Amino acid sequence: MADYAPLSRSKLVWLTVAISTAAFMEILDMTIVNVSVPHIAGSMGVSTSEGTWTISSYMLTAAIMQPLSGWIGRRYGEVRTLLTSVVLFMVFSAVCGLATSLPMLVAARLMQGLVSGPMMSVAQAILLRNYPVEKRGVAIATMGMVMVVAPIFGPILGGWITDNFSWPWLFYLNLPIGAAVVFICWTLLHRRESALVKQPIDGVGLGLLTLGVGSLQYLLDNGNDKDWFSSSIITAAAVIAALSLTLLIAWELGEAHPVIDLQLFRRLNFRVGVFVIAVGYFAMMGINIIFPLWLQTNVNYTATWAGLAVAPVGIFAMLAAPIVGRNMNRMNIRLAISFAFAVFGISVFWVASLNEHATFSQFALPRLWQGLGIAFFFLPLNQVVFSNASPNELASIAGLSNFLRTMSGSFATAITVWIWIRRTDYHHVVLTEHVRNSAAGLAPYQAQLNAQGVSGANAFQYIERVLTQQSLTLGMNDVFYILGAIFFLIIPFIWLAKPPFGGSRAEASH
Secondary structure (H helix, E strand, C coil), X not given: CCCCCCCCHHHHHHHHHHHHHHHHHHXXXXXXXXXXXXXXXXXXXXXXXXXXXXXXXXXXXXXXXXXXXXHHHHHHCHHHHHHHHHHHHHHHHHHHHHCCCHHHHHHXXXXXXXXXXXXXXXXXXXXXXXXXXXXXXXXXXXXXXXXXXXXXXXXXXXXXXXXXXXXXXXXXXXXHXXXXXXXXXXXXXXXXXXXXXXXXXXXXXXXXXHHHHHHHHHHHHHCCCCCHHHCHHHHHHHHHXXXXXXXXXXXXXXXXXXCCCHHHHHCHHXXXXXXXXXXXXXXXXXXXXXXXXXXXXXXXXXXXXXXXXXXXXXXHHHHHHHHHHHCCCCCCHHHXXXXXXXXXXXXXXXXXXXXXXXXXXXXXXHHHHHHHHHHHHHHHHHHHHCCCECHHHHHHHHHHHHHHHHHHHHHHHHHHHHHHHHHHHHHHHHHHCCCCCXXXXXXXXXXXXXXXXXXXXXXXXXXXXXXXXXXXHHHHHHHHHHHHHHHHHHHHHHCCCCCCCCCEHHHHHC
């Protein structure tokens, strides 16, 4: 494909729409389930924390496959890889919708993530290859917009579908969208396949990656339920993960055709860029997981209203992103990213100050301002990550970057839920200590309950419900304070990156 002339303007528009839609669909499925976890858990007869496995399982296998994107694209052709990924994604989306138990749904989500792994990275590479070199910034900005918009629309769309239809339609939605993507891409690209390069697969590296990441994800998903390292299974998973990932690094450094090209980390801008993306995405995913869960379990919001409460983040994001994209070459990239994280930190601290009695507008307003930062986050950071990349490196860079981003999001799902549960338990214990006969406020509160006809055992049951509700809110506040602090702490790291940003290696040499 590198030998083909760029597509004409009209065809490039259609290709951009199709590629962006494929990427949108892949990222959307990471967030569309978030607000529907309570419904899925209820229909399957499992706990909400077990329901979050439908999120982390998808991210796990998607992350494992993403570093292979470059090898798969070279071995089988990038166009063929994209089309095959989309078709199989549609198949396993249908299986997800037909699932009748949590193990079946998690297994289908694992396969869905597996086949979607190369989709985003190969889509980015195809788009960049078909754009004129001088307009690749537009392609990067377009994919950046997809990363901005998809996580925003996920909760809204997921909530509306769940409340008005049923959760299986979250997955059936992919069928007509995927069919349209396949048709457009095949029409435009079936004669523009990339050159095939037969390289051996790094079987040892792939095995160590799968074992290490799988063990680590199992530890994170099940550690809380099994009381962490008091469980021999969790301890074994931790040991296996540590050994596998350590051996993986040692093996990949000496492998001629590594599954993860660790040589990319020799580049300062790539190293800084993917680190900042991973940490920032961790905090963002933590917010997107905890906030809708808390709204539904503690504020009694429906899935639709929970989605609408987080939706305002898209307003400023979509307004600002085109402006950022057009002016990328004029702005101070590091200053723009610092601004983004400062906005994130302030808005998250704002949410952390709220409680279950806040109005809808009070929940939505911080999210509105958070959207201003999103446009200055993904788009400039993509410029940093792709600094001085040669055409043959595009898929590998995108694959490794997406791998670290996806793994970070997967860890965020497990870790933030664990912190929320732990802090909730802590606050429940502290609040319960004040429910005793000598407590100054207990007698007046009981008198109020008695006046409302609530007395005896019923009064204590009511008090217990209030304590649980308050504990959940205080636990959520703690999580958001932690995530807000992460945004501020990451700002100095972006200043380690060195200009120039973006462009090809050839361009940078002129």
